[in-house]
Amino acid sequence: MCVRREVASTEGFQSFSTPVYRASTIVFPDAQSYRDRSLRFPDGYSYGLLGTPTTRALEGQLNRLAGGVRSVLVPSGQAAISVLMLTLLSQGDHVLIPDNVYPPVKQFAEEILRRYGVEFDVYDPVKLQSLGELIRVGRTKLVWLETPGSTTMEVCDIRSIVRVAKECGALTGCDNTWATSLFCKPLSLGVDIVAEALTKYVGGHSDVLLGALSFASMEVYVQVREQLANLGVGVSPDDCSLALRGIETMSVRLTHMQSIALEFAQRLRNRRGVARVIHPALPESPGHQFWRRDFHGSTGVFTIELQTRDTSLIDRALGCLELFAIGASWGGTRSLMAPMTLDGVRTYGTDHPGANYLRISIGLESPTDLWQDIERMLAVLQLESPE
Numbered sequence: 001m002c003v004r005r006e007v008a009s010t011e012g013f014q015s016f017s018t019p020v021y022r023a024s025t026i027v028f029p030d031a032q033s034y035r036d037r038s039l040r041f042p043d044g045y046s047y048g049l050l051g052t053p054t055t056r057a058l059e060g061q062l063n064r065l066a067g068g069v070r071s072v073l074v075p076s077g078q079a080a081i082s083v084l085m086l087t088l089l090s091q092g093d094h095v096l097i098p099d100n101v102y103p104p105v106k107q108f109a110e111e112i113l114r115r116y117g118v119e120f121d122v123y124d125p126v127k128l129q130s131l132g133e134l135i136r137v138g139r140t141k142l143v144w145l146e147t148p149g150s151t152t153m154e155v156c157d158i159r160s161i162v163r164v165a166k167e168c169g170a171l172t173g174c175d176n177t178w179a180t181s182l183f184c185k186p187l188s189l190g191v192d193i194v195a196e197a198l199t200k201y202v203g204g205h206s207d208v209l210l211g212a213l214s215f216a217s218m219e220v221y222v223q224v225r226e227q228l229a230n231l232g233v234g235v236s237p238d239d240c241s242l243a244l245r246g247i248e249t250m251s252v253r254l255t256h257m258q259s260i261a262l263e264f265a266q267r268l269r270n271r272r273g274v275a276r277v278i279h280p281a282l283p284e285s286p287g288h289q290f291w292r293r294d295f296h297g298s299t300g301v302f303t304i305e306l307q308t309r310d311t312s313l314i315d316r317a318l319g320c321l322e323l324f325a326i327g328a329s330w331g332g333t334r335s336l337m338a339p340m341t342l343d344g345v346r347t348y349g350t351d352h353p354g355a356n357y358l359r360i361s362i363g364l365e366s367p368t369d370l371w372q373d374i375e376r377m378l379a380v381l382q383l384e385s386p387e
């Protein structure tokens with residue numbers, strides 16, 4: 001027996017939400033158009049893995065925010081970076097990575113790129129002299145940027161890095177997860193490709209993993225789409241629908257988180273137990289001048305360096321938190337803290353050896369309650385801290 005599907009009329013129906021179009025099979029009107037399906041590449045629909053109207057809607061929104069020619073979606077922020085590098089780099093090529101990069105990127109370079117004969121060097125994102133010295137003309141195909149950097153949050157001089165890379169014929173790619181396209185548009189500063197972990201602020205609710213790449217040129221876009229098809233990497237339209245919902249509130253979430261985070265950062269500056277507050281909008285933070293020049297705002301994540309080196313004291317202090325949860329993958333509605341050390345991770349002294357850091361992500365809880373939580377934590381940290 002053949003089950004025919006009833007198709008409901010959409011007449012008179014209109015809603016704000018983007019429908020979730022799920023598909024593996026894309027149905028073609030006739031045999032000839034099926035035979036010609038490769039002509040639909042790179043933007044059209046030919047197989048569910050390569051996109052449905054839901055994924056295209058999200059790509060379109062992200063691209064408009066980023067100011068690019070196209071965007072593509074991938075299953076995570078890390079996948080955005082790895083797919084891009086696997087697309088652009090071949091045996092014998094060389095890539096430059098900043099010292100304060102999201103740590104799994106260094107690991108990807110060490111464990112995967114090296115295996116495929118791609119060499120990499122780490123450059124100092126603060127003293128750009130090392131960048132010029134490390135570039136290998138003709139072989140350096142990509143200079144990676146992340147600004148602000150992970151944990152130590154140095155804001156780099158995007159424009160100067162782009163200039164150095166362009167002079168040597170290298171492309172530039174920038175991880176823009178912290179600022180999002182609302183607060184920084186690296187493509188408008190000359191960067192060729194922007195990566196973003198939508199897992200963070202776009203998703204915004206700690207329940208979806210997604211990443212995106214946005215491009216200044218059609219050429220790189222087409223290469224990445226081809227690579228995604230070769231790798232068999234696509235995203236779920238259901239996840240995209242969560243990201244589309246997240247985008248609707250991203251601006252108000254970020255505006256709120258920005259003001260609470262900055263206020264807390266300022267209050268923490270003079271507190272016993274806190275050695276240093278690193279927040280790009282504070283004048284003493286590394287690269288603050290570049291933040292002022294290139295960014296339109298700051299978001300909800302900042303770092304404090306603690307005075308104590310006693311990790312059991314830190315663990316006890318974090319154990320007193322009632323509202324802040326302990327965990328990674330910030331950017332959601334719930335506030336988070338994550339203790340970090342950088343020993344053995346950095347090459348250029350962008351960290352303080354032996355230092356303990358706390359990455360703080362401000363969520364949407366009551367700011368008064370959040371601050372009380374921080375006071376509880378500080379009270380423990382101060383027990384054994386010097387004056």
Ligand SMILES: *Cc1c(COP(=O)(O)O)cnc(C)c1O
Nearest residue numbers: 076077078102175177197199210
């Ligand atoms: C979280 C994060 C990533 C990775 O995103 P996932 O979706 O978790 O893979 C990459 N870069 C930065 C700066 C991040 O914060």
